[in-house]
Amino acid sequence: MIRAYKYRIYPNLEQKVLIEKHFGCARFVFNWALALQKRYYSLFKKSLSRSQIQSQLVKKKKTERFAWLNEVNSQSLLNALLNVHTAFTNFFKGRAKFPRFKSKKRPRRSYQNPQHGSVNFDNGTIDLPKLKGIKAKFSREFVGKVKTVTVSETATGKYFASILVENEDVLPVATTVESSLTIGIDLGISHLLILSNGTKFDNAKHLAKASRRLAVQQKIFARKQKQSKNYQKQKLAVARIHEKVRHQRLDLHHQITHQLVCKNQATSFGVEDLAVKNMVKNRKLAKAISDAAWGQFVTLLSYKAKWHGKNVLKVNRFFASSKLCSHCDHKLDSLPLSVRSWICPSCQLEHDRDLNASNNIRRQALADVAGLATV
Numbered sequence: 041m042i043r044a045y046k047y048r049i050y051p052n053l054e055q056k057v058l059i060e061k062h063f064g065c066a067r068f069v070f071n072w073a074l075a076l077q078k079r080y081y082s083l084f085k086k087s088l089s090r091s092q093i094q095s096q097l098v099k100k101k102k103t104e105r106f107a108w109l110n111e112v113n114s115q116s117l118l119n120a121l122l123n124v125h126t127a128f129t130n131f132f133k134g135r136a137k138f139p140r141f142k143s144k145k146r147p148r149r150s151y152q153n154p155q156h157g158s159v160n161f162d163n164g165t166i167d168l169p170k171l172k173g174i175k176a177k178f179s180r181e182f183v184g185k186v187k188t189v190t191v192s193e194t195a196t197g198k199y200f201a202s203i204l205v206e207n208e209d210v211l212p213v214a215t216t217v218e219s220s221l222t223i224g225i226d227l228g229i230s231h232l233l234i235l236s237n238g239t240k241f242d243n244a245k246h247l248a249k250a251s252r253r254l255a256v257q258q259k260i261f262a263r264k265q266k267q268s269k270n271y272q273k274q275k276l277a278v279a280r281i282h283e284k285v286r287h288q289r290l291d292l293h294h295q296i297t298h299q300l301v302c303k304n305q306a307t308s309f310g311v312e313d314l315a316v317k318n319m320v321k322n323r324k325l326a327k328a329i330s331d332a333a334w335g336q337f338v339t340l341l342s343y344k345a346k347w348h349g350k351n352v353l354k355v356n357r358f359f360a361s362s363k364l365c366s367h368c369d370h371k372l373d374s375l376p377l378s379v380r381s382w383i384c385p386s387c388q389l390e391h392d393r394d395l396n397a398s399n400n401i402r403r404q405a406l407a408d409v410a411g412l413a414t415v
């Protein structure tokens with residue numbers, strides 16, 4: 041089983057310079073390989089193979105002009121090539137848009153070490169190729185083999201190491217889906233989440249407060265003159281609040297998913313796929329909730345469920361979850377966002393808008409499972 045651990049690291053000045061070089065070289069190689077692939081694609085409508093592009097890089101590194109590429113971990117550069125290759129494969133298979141160049145101005149910068157990373161919990165350090173003894177704060181320890189280590193720097197200048205660890209644990213076999221132990225989960229309008237069993241989760245107040253503060257600071261930022269001293273200052277202020285909001289949201293999502301998976305009898309959870317969410321919700325609401333947040337929630341829920349042998353059932357096709365009566369299947373023509381409850385004209389049942397939607401998601405998830413079982 042593979043698990044991910046993320047630790048804050050504190051590189052010294054010398055290490056910072058070298059990390060900076062790795063960011064730069066990895067980005068350069070990524071952009072160079074992408075440009076090469078683009079040219080090749082425009083000529084031949086196909087992409088270069090991994091080994092073809094790899095041998096081009098080896099040649100390039102031998103020239104005097106590009107000798108500086110040898111100052112960094114060569115595996116990290118190969119990894120950047122691999123990322124271009126994967127991006128192209130995804131594009132050709134219709135899974136992703138055409139890959140884009142990486143800008144120097146990206147707020148979060150990173151590079152990967154596909155092997156030879158190790159941690160020393162006693163000393164509180166991490167060793168990486170070309171970078172030995174980086175100080176780290178280990179919030180928790182792990183047992184297992186270190187696979188890849190990704191080093192990143194946030195917009196506010198904090199450094200992190202994300203470590204993928206392989207251990208001997210075996211994932212439990214997922215239980216069979218039972219309708220009585222299945223709950224549907226939807227994003228609410230007046231609540232953060234609403235479950236088909238009637239449980240509601242509220243948005244944490246401090247998160248809402250920080251989000252409002254972020255909106256205010258962003259407005260101030262938009263008015264600043266570009267490249268002035270105050271512009272840079274305000275940019276950092278916005279990045280700081282942004283980081284805080286993200287952190288608080290992640291914390292909240294961890295708490296809720298833990299509660300759902302570990303402190304709940306339910307063994308299956310029905311949720312709408314993000315792509316479907318984008319289709320259904322209008323722009324205003326999407327902005328209020330933020331797509332990234334929903335994706336993160338589903339990701340956390342999915343891996344925690346997996347560890348506990350539970351199921352996350354993703355409903356990945358469009359259906360009118362809000363406008364459909366979960367009791368008699370009557371479909372309303374329209375249901376404005378301002379309407380929080382309604383009475384079904386066909387069966388006369390009164391519905392809480394959000395609860396009805398999560399009930400429908402539960403039903404659809406179970407129907408999908410039943411459909412798969414009969415194939």
Ligand SMILES: [Zn+2]
Pocket residue numbers: 365366367368369370384385386387388389
């Ligand atoms: Zn009805």
